[in-house]
Amino acid sequence: MSADVKAYNTYAEQVTLLESRGMAIGDRDVAIATLRRVNYYRLSGYWYPFRKLSQNGRQDDFFPGTRFDDVAALYDFDARLRAATFAALTPVELALRALLGHELGRIDPCVHLEPTKLGPTARQGDRYSRWVERYRKELAQSREDFVEHHKHKYAGRLPVWVATDLLDWGSLTYLFGFALRSVQDTVADACGLTAPQLTSWFKALNLVRNTCAHHGRLFNRVHTISPKLPRSGQHPDLDAVSTDWSRTFGQLTLVQFLADRLQLERSRLLPAVLKTFPSIEIVPLAHVGAPNNWQSASRLWA
Incomplete structure (x- = not known):
């Protein structure tokens, strides 16, 4: 050896x-x-x-x-939290897919395949060409019924409001970045955010989602992307949350906020799981980033 x-x-x-x-x-x-x-x-x-x-x-x-x-007990708590986080992210992700596809479709049904009709980011460097290559690979490998339907009837050319349902969160984040600023602003406004803020939230939550999908640890984790936050006074329910936004509780608050602004039902599972944090004197709930008054400070967690 x-x-x-x-x-x-x-x-x-x-x-x-x-x-x-x-x-x-x-x-x-x-x-x-x-x-x-x-x-x-x-x-x-x-x-x-x-x-x-x-x-x-x-x-x-x-x-x-x-x-x-x-x-x-901490490990088992974290497993529950991962499952709850993934479940809470799913309706937010689906709503953002639908909203982005709908707004891009106003420009052209296949705008995602025509970089001249997208924003300037789509014509800088090779990020767009790599995105298209990945998209076409996912399209070729897909066995979804809606993909088969478009292959037979439209030579496999999916309109953007259908294509967004094929994308994972990472690809969706890139497509949002390629969109015209007017489209970004419309989508972001529905979330109560500006386009740069929503871009940072997309990236942050993509990492959270990947952590959940790969059985990573949410407990005691410092996430590498801190979200850009709205100015103080714009969203009192967000202002009321006192946390380190790079910690897990801060990232989960983003999910609760987006669900609220997108008129989805806020997750009841996330607060229910947080309440099951084991009682350990050496390691309090603060290791998740939650303040002592997390249940009462903001309506987002009520």
Whole structure:
């Protein structure tokens, strides 16, 4: 075995290692069963805040009172939160697809395939040509009935209000960026935002969606894209939310806000799941970015 490769440990040895670093294991059989269903290093993201602090960062040893059961409870909470987030994002995504496709269709049914009828971003660099290549690949691989219908009747040329239903969130974000500013403004206005603000929200929520889709961690996560926010006083319900907008609670507030402004039903599942955060003195709900008064501060979370 190469000297620079970490030594293999059995599940029992992994439990013993955690115990040697100060974690209270409780029922060893239950801990071993948990490590069988959850990779040790995936679970390590949930015991990270239990590790002692030093001038050089986190130590391997744990704070007194750290329990394996609490780590497993955080993991299970995060799994529920991922599922709820994905479910809450779906109607928002579908509404944005429909709205963008409808407004682009006013210009030309196939405006997405005619860059001269799109905004200037579609004619700068190679982003548009790469987007079209990806779109055509998705079109060729699709087995959707509406795609087959257009292949037989219209030689596969989908109007933009149909094409948007084929796009994933990332491709939809690019198409919004390619659109004329007048189209962007109309879509953004329906969301209570400006076009640059909605662009940043598109990008931020695309990363959130990808995190959910790939079983990533929402708990204790700092997201790489912070949204551009409306000026203070424009949306009192958004102003009332006091949070770090790069943390998960801030990103989920964007979902609640968009659902409200797009006249969808705000998710009841998200607040219900947040209320199930396990009671752990060492690691409070603040690790998700939620303030103590998150349930009462804003109508978005009521």
